[in-house]
Amino acid sequence: xxNSFNTYVCIVCGFIYDEAAGRPEDKIAAGTRWADVPAEWTxxxxxxxxxxxxxxxx
Amino acid sequence: xxxxxxxxLGSGLAGWTSIKEFRKHxxxxxxxxxxxxxxxxxxxxxxxxxxxxxxxxxxxxxxLAADLAASLNVQCHAHSHAHGFHLxxxxxxxxxxxxxxxxxxxxxxxxxIRLPLEGDAADxxxxxxxxxxxxxxxxxxxxxxxxxxxxxxxxGCEFANDLAGAGFEVHVVDxxxxxxxxxxxxxxxxxxxxxxxALGVVWHLNxxxxxxxxxxxxxxxxxxxxxxxxxxxxxxxxxLRPDTAWLAQAGLACDRGVRVNTQLQTSxxxxxxxxxxxxxxxxxxxxxxxxxxIMTAARALGATLAGTPTDVVFPVMPVAVKTPAFALLLALxxxxxxxxWQTSExxxxxxxxxxxxxxxxxxxxxxxxxxxxxxxWLAA
Numbered sequence: 084x085x086n087s088f089n090t091y092v093c094i095v096c097g098f099i100y101d102e103a104a105g106r107p108e109d110k111i112a113a114g115t116r117w118a119d120v121p122a123e124w125t126x127x128x129x130x131x132x133x134x135x136x137x138x139x140x141x
Numbered sequence: 142x143x144x145x146x147x148x149x150l151g152s153g154l155a156g157w158t159s160i161k162e163f164r165k166h167x168x169x170x171x172x173x174x175x176x177x178x179x180x181x182x183x184x185x186x187x188x189x190x191x192x193x194x195x196x197x198x199x200x201x202x203x204x205l206a207a208d209l210a211a212s213l214n215v216q217c218h219a220h221s222h223a224h225g226f227h228l229x230x231x232x233x234x235x236x237x238x239x240x241x242x243x244x245x246x247x248x249x250x251x252x253x254i255r256l257p258l259e260g261d262a263a264d265x266x267x268x269x270x271x272x273x274x275x276x277x278x279x280x281x282x283x284x285x286x287x288x289x290x291x292x293x294x295x296x297g298c299e300f301a302n303d304l305a306g307a308g309f310e311v312h313v314v315d316x317x318x319x320x321x322x323x324x325x326x327x328x329x330x331x332x333x334x335x336x337x338x339a340l341g342v343v344w345h346l347n348x349x350x351x352x353x354x355x356x357x358x359x360x361x362x363x364x365x366x367x368x369x370x371x372x373x374x375x376x377x378x379x380x381l382r383p384d385t386a387w388l389a390q391a392g393l394a395c396d397r398g399v400r401v402n403t404q405l406q407t408s409x410x411x412x413x414x415x416x417x418x419x420x421x422x423x424x425x426x427x428x429x430x431x432x433x434x435i436m437t438a439a440r441a442l443g444a445t446l447a448g449t450p451t452d453v454v455f456p457v458m459p460v461a462v463k464t465p466a467f468a469l470l471l472a473l474x475x476x477x478x479x480x481x482w483q484t485s486e487x488x489x490x491x492x493x494x495x496x497x498x499x500x501x502x503x504x505x506x507x508x509x510x511x512x513x514x515x516x517x518w519l520a521a
Contacts, residue, residue, distance in 0.1 A: 092512070094461040094470065095186045096432045129154060129432050130184030130203040132194070135463065139513050 091117050091136040096129035100136060145241045146171035146216075147446055148233055150223055151248035152180040153271075155416025155435045157209060159246055162443025164213050170447075172215045173240060175233065178271065180206030180219040186432060188275045189299035190463045193306035198276035228392050228409045244411050244446055247388070247399060251381035251417035251430060256291070260352035262360050266291070266375045269300070278376075282309065286373040289313075289362050291350055293320040295462055297378035298333065302464040305340045312370055313337075314345040314362075321462070324471060326482035329490050329503045336467035350375070381430055383418040396420055398428045403452040405442050415442055423453040425475065433458040457519050459502075459512065470509040472519060474501035491518060 088102035100106065100120070105113040109127065111120055117138070124133050147163065149156050152174055160172055174180065182204035191201055210217040221235045226245065233240040253268030269278055282288070286309050290297050293315035305311040313320070319330035320337070338344065345364060352363045353375050362370045385395035394400045394408035398420035405413045405421075415438040417430040424434070437455055444451040462469035473492075474480065478501075480494035488508040492501035499518040504511050 094459075094463075094509075094512075095184075096436045097458070098436075125184070125203060128158070128436055129186065130182070131186050132190075135186070135190075135461075137510060137512060 088114070089117065090139045092139050093126045093129060093131060093136050095131045095135055096126060098126050098128040099139070144171075145231065145243040146173045147244045147246065148173045148175060148240050148242035149246040149248055150175050150233065151250060151416070151418075152176035152178055152182070152206065152217075152219075153248060153250050153416065154182075154185060154432060155250070155418075155439065156246070156248035157182050157204070158435060158439040159248060159415065159442050159446075160213055160215055162439045163446050164443075166443055166447030166449070168214065170243075172213070173242075174210065174215050174217045175221050175223060175235060175240060176206075176217070176219055177222050178219065178273065180210070180217050181272065182206075182209060183272045185270075186463065188269050188272075189296055190303050191275070192279075192282075192303045193465075195307075198272060198279055201272065201275065225387060226391050226412075228412065231411055242411070244413060246442070246446075247407070247412065247414035247418055248416050249383065249414075249418040251383040251398075251428075253377060254380045254382050255377065256350075256379060258350060258353055260354040260361075260363070262353045262355045262375075265355075265360060266353060266377050268377045270381065278374075281374060283373070284308070286310070287312070287371070289350070289360075289370055289372045289375045291315075291375065291377045292379035293317060293344075293346070294323060294378065294380065295321065295460070296380075297376075298337065298462065298464050300376060300378055301337055301342045302340065302466050305337065305342050306465070310343075311341065312343045312345060312372065314348055314350050314364060316347065316349045318347045320344075320346075321469075324473065325469070325503060326490050326492075328482070328484065329469070329488075329505055332488065332505055333462075333464060333467045333469065337464065340466050345370075381417060383428070385418075388418075396426070400426070404445050404450055405438060405453060413442060413446070415439060421453065421455075423455055427476075429455075429458075431458065431460055433460075457516055459516070461509075467506055468509050470502075470504045470512055470515075472501050472503075472515070489515075 091100045105115045183201040226233045289312045383398040389395040399414040441451040441453040459472040488505035490503040494500045502515045
């Protein structure tokens with residue numbers, strides 16, 4: 084299932100991390116799995132921790 | 142066009158996010174940031190969740206004022222205290238300077254509500270609503286300390302969870318008979334009450350603090366019930382209220398906050414407001430002291446200031462209560478909606494209105510993962 088990407092939402096501000104798109108601005112390449120996003124990465128909009136994100140169910 | 146800059150007052154999330162959004166549309170117009178603090182950016186929601194993660198105040202800073210000012214082409218005046226403005230002249234007055242503006246953005250936040258308390262240590266009661274308060278909290282709390290928290294609302298419960306999780310002895314005092322009484326249906330308070338209790342939080346509900354006095358190096362709190370608690374720190378977390386007195390005096394229409402129309406304009410067409418200080422027409426004349434509304438408002442404001450008047454349309458914005466012992470996600474019905482809370486599965490509550498439609502929800506514990514589905518209930 085390597086091609087099924089998930090999205091994660093910041094529960095505080097609503098920012099969405101899309102695994103397919105990654106976050107090149109933060110040196111997180113497109114296709115980076117949530118599990119591989121560094122633990123110290125924080126929400127680009129509001130700054131809360133990675134732990135404050137939740138998977139968005141489709 | 143006038144040459145006067147856009148002046149932003151306040152460097153919290155509302156101030157910095159407004160500037161970032163404005164700069165997406167306009168890289169040229171001068172922007173001046175005036176702030177009473179250092180201007181460094183930090184995520185406010187972390188103030189009540191960072192202790193258990195072992196984060197120092199410095200580690201919460203996610204953008205130094207100087208770096209942000211350079212990258213966003215902003216002139217930043219830190220440690221500047223604004224004390225008034227002249228609407229007709231479009232001037233902002235601080236203790237040292239007068240700033241002319243073409244547009245002024247009030248991103249002032251709100252102040253912690255302080256209850257009048259008796260006792261010679263009433264002034265030792267700490268409220269944590271800014272970065273510097275958190276720094277003080279970290280400095281004062283020594284390992285093994287006992288903490289009394291006044292208020293079992295959202296911030297009080299988050300602090301209780303965070304500090305109990307970090308190993309402190311935590312007491313929570315609230316006049317209500319259950320935590321989050323103002324927000325949650327009764328049945329939803331129970332698992333939170335229980336989970337925080339299991340973490341070691343000692344509840345003093347249906348009770349209130351009447352005085353705080355010095356007792357050697359410690360503090361002694363007297364409760365209405367007659368009980369006495371000896372603690373090392375008293376935290377007050379009973380809510381926020383914007384300081385509108387000086388804004389009203391300057392001539393801006395204020396109520397619970399500064400009143401803004403759907404384009405975030407105050408009663409003066411050159412003055413805008415957003416964040417905790419604002420009372421939004423787009424939200425039925427309510428204040429919305431949360432992060433998500435700031436993000437939505439800042440996006441619209443950035444466009445409006447850049448010359449494209451844009452209405453703020455708030456989507457459904459569920460509020461997360463960051464109590465890991467029993468996390469909650471809630472979307473409350475509009476005030477005055479007639480209906481009742483119903484539950485059909487564990488830790489899921491829906492507010493069903495008279496017309497049979499779902500108008501609000503509360504998700505608890507693992508059920509917070511139902512977020513997207515629950516948002517669809519509201520749209521149905």
